[in-house]
Amino acid sequence: MSPDAAEIAAFLPLPPATFHILVALAAGDKHGYGIIQDVEARTDGGLRLSAGTLYRTIQRLLEQGLIVEPRRPAGSGADPRRRTYRITPLGTLVARAETRRLAQLVRLARGAGLLAPEPS
Amino acid sequence: MTRLYRLLLHFYPTSFRLEYGEEMKALLAERAAGLGPLGRARLMLGAVAETIPNALAAHASILAQDLRYTARTLSRAQGFALTAVLVTALGVGANTAAFSVADFVLLRPLPYPEADRLVKLFEGSADGSGFNELSPAEYRDWKGMNTTFQAMGAYTDRAVNLTGAGEPQRLQVAAMTPELLPLIGVSPLLGRVFHPSSHGEEDLHTVVLSHGLWQAQFGGDAGVLGRSVNLHGTPHEVIGVMPPEFNFPRREVQAWLPLAFHEDDFVDRDDTYLKGVGRLANGVTLAQARADLTVVTTRLGRDYPQTSGGTIPFIFALQDEVSQQSRVLLLALCGASLCILLLACANLANLLLARAGARARELAVRAALGAGRERLVRQLVTESVALAAIGGAAGVLVSLLAVPLLARLVPTTLPIAGRPGLDLRVLATAALFTGLTGLGFGLIPALRVGGRTGFAGLREGARSGGAGRQRLRGLLVTLEVAVSVVLLISSGLLIRAIWVLQATDPGFTPQNVLTLRTALPRPKYDSPLRRTEFYDRVLRDVRGLPGVESAAYITGLPMVMTGGIWGVTIPGREAPRDGGDGVSLRFVTPQFFGSLGIPIHRGRDVDDGDTGDRPFVAVVSRSFVRQHWPDEDPIGKQFQVAFQPRTVVGVVGDVKVRGLEQRNEPQVYLPAPQVPEGGLIAYDPKDLVIRHAGKDATLLPAVRRIIHAADPAQPISDVRPLAEVVAGETATRRAQFLLLGALAAVALLLSGVGIHGLLAYTVSQRSHEIGVRLALGARPGSVARMVLSEGMRLALLGLVPGLLGAYAAARGMSALLFGVQPADPATIAAAVLVVLLMALAGCLLPALRAVRVNPMQALRAE
Numbered sequence: 007m008s009p010d011a012a013e014i015a016a017f018l019p020l021p022p023a024t025f026h027i028l029v030a031l032a033a034g035d036k037h038g039y040g041i042i043q044d045v046e047a048r049t050d051g052g053l054r055l056s057a058g059t060l061y062r063t064i065q066r067l068l069e070q071g072l073i074v075e076p077r078r079p080a081g082s083g084a085d086p087r088r089r090t091y092r093i094t095p096l097g098t099l100v101a102r103a104e105t106r107r108l109a110q111l112v113r114l115a116r117g118a119g120l121l122a123p124e125p126s
Numbered sequence: 127m128t129r130l131y132r133l134l135l136h137f138y139p140t141s142f143r144l145e146y147g148e149e150m151k152a153l154l155a156e157r158a159a160g161l162g163p164l165g166r167a168r169l170m171l172g173a174v175a176e177t178i179p180n181a182l183a184a185h186a187s188i189l190a191q192d193l194r195y196t197a198r199t200l201s202r203a204q205g206f207a208l209t210a211v212l213v214t215a216l217g218v219g220a221n222t223a224a225f226s227v228a229d230f231v232l233l234r235p236l237p238y239p240e241a242d243r244l245v246k247l248f249e250g251s252a253d254g255s256g257f258n259e260l261s262p263a264e265y266r267d268w269k270g271m272n273t274t275f276q277a278m279g280a281y282t283d284r285a286v287n288l289t290g291a292g293e294p295q296r297l298q299v300a301a302m303t304p305e306l307l308p309l310i311g312v313s314p315l316l317g318r319v320f321h322p323s324s325h326g327e328e329d330l331h332t333v334v335l336s337h338g339l340w341q342a343q344f345g346g347d348a349g350v351l352g353r354s355v356n357l358h359g360t361p362h363e364v365i366g367v368m369p370p371e372f373n374f375p376r377r378e379v380q381a382w383l384p385l386a387f388h389e390d391d392f393v394d395r396d397d398t399y400l401k402g403v404g405r406l407a408n409g410v411t412l413a414q415a416r417a418d419l420t421v422v423t424t425r426l427g428r429d430y431p432q433t434s435g436g437t438i439p440f441i442f443a444l445q446d447e448v449s450q451q452s453r454v455l456l457l458a459l460c461g462a463s464l465c466i467l468l469l470a471c472a473n474l475a476n477l478l479l480a481r482a483g484a485r486a487r488e489l490a491v492r493a494a495l496g497a498g499r500e501r502l503v504r505q506l507v508t509e510s511v512a513l514a515a516i517g518g519a520a521g522v523l524v525s526l527l528a529v530p531l532l533a534r535l536v537p538t539t540l541p542i543a544g545r546p547g548l549d550l551r552v553l554a555t556a557a558l559f560t561g562l563t564g565l566g567f568g569l570i571p572a573l574r575v576g577g578r579t580g581f582a583g584l585r586e587g588a589r590s591g592g593a594g595r596q597r598l599r600g601l602l603v604t605l606e607v608a609v610s611v612v613l614l615i616s617s618g619l620l621i622r623a624i625w626v627l628q629a630t631d632p633g634f635t636p637q638n639v640l641t642l643r644t645a646l647p648r649p650k651y652d653s654p655l656r657r658t659e660f661y662d663r664v665l666r667d668v669r670g671l672p673g674v675e676s677a678a679y680i681t682g683l684p685m686v687m688t689g690g691i692w693g694v695t696i697p698g699r700e701a702p703r704d705g706g707d708g709v710s711l712r713f714v715t716p717q718f719f720g721s722l723g724i725p726i727h728r729g730r731d732v733d734d735g736d737t738g739d740r741p742f743v744a745v746v747s748r749s750f751v752r753q754h755w756p757d758e759d760p761i762g763k764q765f766q767v768a769f770q771p772r773t774v775v776g777v778v779g780d781v782k783v784r785g786l787e788q789r790n791e792p793q794v795y796l797p798a799p800q801v802p803e804g805g806l807i808a809y810d811p812k813d814l815v816i817r818h819a820g821k822d823a824t825l826l827p828a829v830r831r832i833i834h835a836a837d838p839a840q841p842i843s844d845v846r847p848l849a850e851v852v853a854g855e856t857a858t859r860r861a862q863f864l865l866l867g868a869l870a871a872v873a874l875l876l877s878g879v880g881i882h883g884l885l886a887y888t889v890s891q892r893s894h895e896i897g898v899r900l901a902l903g904a905r906p907g908s909v910a911r912m913v914l915s916e917g918m919r920l921a922l923l924g925l926v927p928g929l930l931g932a933y934a935a936a937r938g939m940s941a942l943l944f945g946v947q948p949a950d951p952a953t954i955a956a957a958v959l960v961v962l963l964m965a966l967a968g969c970l971l972p973a974l975r976a977v978r979v980n981p982m983q984a985l986r987a988e
Contacts, residue, residue: 058176
């Protein structure tokens with residue numbers, strides 16, 4: 007049973023930190039520090055998530071079912087103290103919907119002449 | 127650095143910290159790696175800055191979650207939630223209201239600078255039998271001879287007619303020596319007060335207005351200063367207006383006049399009418415002042431043994447000027463409301479204990495599913511606090527409604543401003559009490575969960591209860607019963623007192639008598655002829671009105687004018703020194719006794735022939751005859767009163783002049799025209815009494831027209847049926863009873879709820895056992911008996927301490943009981959019966975439910 011549009015729309019708009027975390031996880035499972043590094047790299051150092059913000063968001067995303075903590079494969083050699091997180095199909099859908107929403111906004115701004123036309 | 131961060135993590139909710147704390151620490155460590163000391167410091171600073179908002183947000187999200195959960199659980203247990211809120215509201219509300227009023231009257235300092243140094247001064251008799259006002263001579267001597275007072279003043283209450291400013295009006299005023307207003311230390315809002323050094327002369331024809339009168343009669347016009355107003359026919363210049371919160375000496379006083387003495391005022395040391403007020407010198411105690419004035423009175427007693435022998439100063443702080451009755455009443459009220467708070471707390475505890483039993487399983491399940499103890503406790507605290515907050519808010523509403531009701535108990539004779547407000551400190555205290563109760567007992571289930579492994583709770587199933595907890599609940603119910611017995615008996619005794627009082631014969635028939643007041647102003651009516659002319663004309667015309675049976679004038683109505691006491695001397699008998707032969711002296715016109723329905727036992731009424739040039743006569747009451755001529759025929763006997771010898775011509779029934787609850791002096795009535803030269807202004811007949819056939823709306827307008835025709839400038843005041851005056855005598859009592867009665871009803875309700883709750887819970891917990899009994903052949907009747915006897919046992923257990931407490935309480939408030947014994951058997955029996963009935967009613971539903979237990983269902987449920 008796939009979630010309907012209304013259910014997804016209820017998550018939007020996403021807070022910036024949430025969106026960035028989902029984007030980071032969309033590229034692959036990561037642990038907390040990995041997420042922070044990823045976000046920092048993508049934004050060229052523009053956004054540095056604090057530990058509190060990161061884990062509060064993670065807690066909420068877990069509750070909402072947008073991410074999960076996958077069972078660690080035994081003997082994978084990973085640091086046992088580190089928990090990794092994985093985006094769920096619902097999380098992917100939500101992140102996509104948010105991306106579309108933002109793209110729509112960019113198009114609007116462009117139409118109003120606020121931004122140079124898209125290079126074709 | 128890690129240690130500091132670990133501390134910081136404590137700002138987060140425990141559950142969050144347990145879950146992510148380690149990760150967050152590791153993260154910080156990873157970031158710090160490879161940073162210089164400066165970078166580390168900056169990192170730490172950033173961590174501090176981000177922790178606070180993030181921790182707050184984490185707490186808020188948990189709170190929101192718990193509140194949602196609370197709303198869900200409470201909406202599933204609406205009966206419980208409603209009862210808990212109601213119980214809390216009653217407890218908090220009743221308490222806050224009662225203590226707010228009591229604090230206002232008994233404890234709050236008066237609104238004057240250094241009010242603790244202000245005292246009232248009277249002369250007392252050495253045998254402690256009472257106290258009296260001061261004579262001008264005494265006042266002068268006390269003032270001149272004391273060494274402990276910074277200042278001393280005196281005042282006397284008066285009523286004057288105000289004319290020339292709209293409708294003629296009768297004003298309550300205080301005439302005060304010029305030093306009194308400055309002594310109290312309140313500055314006027316406008317203008318000035320009397321010059322303290324003037325001895326009253328230069329301010330003689332001036333007046334200071336109260337804020338209320340200024341607003342009502344002069345529209346709050348600042349230009350009122352310097353204006354002339356007519357008081358009792360004499361022009362007085364307005365020199366000042368006092369601020370609204372100045373209510374000295376009583377709330378009713380509308381204006382202040384200067385009081386000046388002349389040499390001849392100091393002659394008669396028996397002419398006592400001044401109430402003394404003093405300001406103690408800095409650092410002087412009440413006891414020192416008393417000792418100082420005792421030296422003064424001892425000297426005066428030596429100098430004037432006839433009049434001042436055996437007197438001592440009677441001093442008390444202005445603050446303490448609350449009658450014993452009011453004090454007892456307010457204390458009773460506080461006691462009663464404390465009882466209510468106790469009941470509310472006991473009930474709340476009981477409710478929560480019962481709920482704890484019911485929830486043990488739910489909590490065990492949640493614990494088994496991984497909820498930490500901390501989260502469970504937090505959830506329960508949120509729930510309790512939410513309940514307490516809702517209850518507290520409802521309590522504020524209750525007290526907002528109750529304070530104006532209770533405010534009617536505030537005596538109007540006190541120098542304090544209008545109405546008490548809600549006391550926030552009290553509100554907070556009561557809320558704290560119930561909040562703590564809620565919290566304490568609300569946490570019990572969580573402590574149980576934490577105290578053992580969660581699975582024990584699961585295994586024990588719904589039958590968990592615990593004998594200890596059950597005993598505690600039984601004890602609480604017993605306590606509730608005891609408290610309601612105390613309240614029921616107390617209010618029952620008050621009802622009895624009201625009955626006794628209402629059965630008291632006032633000595634006259636108040637029904638169908640209209641009264642109103644026309645106080646004739648001096649000097650306009652200085653001539654006795656002029657006064658007689660006014661009375662004759664008004665009475666003649668009023669008697670001619672249709673439906674009027676009789677009409678008369680008197681100095682003052684019984685129960686309204688309670689003073690006017692005069693000493694009499696009987697020729698040939700030694701005058702007793704203690705003034706024990708005082709009588710209520712009244713001047714009347716013919717028909718007075720008929721108008722009030724006072725029986726004439728011997729002789730005759732005063733009649734039109736008893737004029738100033740005829741022999742002076744008197745009509746006396748039976749108790750006067752009993753006192754002076756117990757075995758003789760009183761008609762024709764002579765005695766001296768009001769400066770003249772009088773001959774007894776009639777004997778009438780006694781009247782409760784001072785009120786239904788008071789001891790009364792014998793009464794002496796004199797014909798209105800038979801006054802000594804110059805008259806006795808205070809004794810001028812001024813109250814018109816009209817006995818009529820029944821309700822007639824045209825009577826009063828017709829009487830008004832008649833008085834207006836006789837003198838257009840004459841104000842009419844105090845229009846009311848005599849029955850209202852008598853009803854007023856029992857009005858305060860009715861208020862007292864209504865109050866205590868309401869509190870007792872609340873108490874009864876609360877303990878009924880308590881008994882019901884306990885038994886209902888017991889039955890639901892024991893339904894398994896009851897089912898087994900029924901299945902094994904027990905008769906429903908015996909099951910019902912089992913439940914009933916459980917409830918009645920608790921009620922009977924509560925009766926014993928309740929009766930003891932009630933007896934103690936009744937002895938404490940014997941001042942309110944008007945002779946009803948504290949251990950009045952009828953009252954006690956009635957109260958016990960009511961409590962038992964209430965207990966029975968509380969048992970009924972649970973017993974029925976026990977009988978209806980279906981054995982099959984009860985057994986299958988496990």
